[in-house]
Amino acid sequence: METFYNILQCSPSASTEEIKANYQRLVKEYHPDKGSQTADRFLLIDKAYKTLKDQQSRRDYDSSLLANRCNEHSLIYAQLNKKDVHLDSEGKAYYPCRCGEQFVIEQEHLYEVECVIECNECSNSILIEQ
Structure with missing residues (x-):
């Protein structure tokens, strides 16, 4: 492409x-x-x-590129906004997966513009955006 x-x-x-x-x-x-x-x-x-x-249209374009790449390789189960992720005292947050496991979100993931985290048990992923 x-x-x-x-x-x-x-x-x-x-x-x-x-x-x-x-x-x-x-x-x-x-x-x-x-x-x-x-x-x-x-x-x-x-x-x-x-x-x-334009910075905003570039961010939107980059997001669409990332989403296209992610959709080619995995299933995006959920999209989260960074501001909605609340880390615990150990610098981690958890989000439930459809399979019953949990996605582990670590502080370093939030430093990236966008981040895709895969489930350890199934093919689902979550996308964390600004």
């Missing part, structure tokens, strides 16, 4: 400045004035940049 990051030839960890620089370079290369065969690519580059230049 080609992502907006692939289209702009940068990594998901690229800074806004890197994304902008790649966009400007690619727009010059694929501008419709260069030939009709590049018009579709030009529009795709523009769409990718409009999505990734």
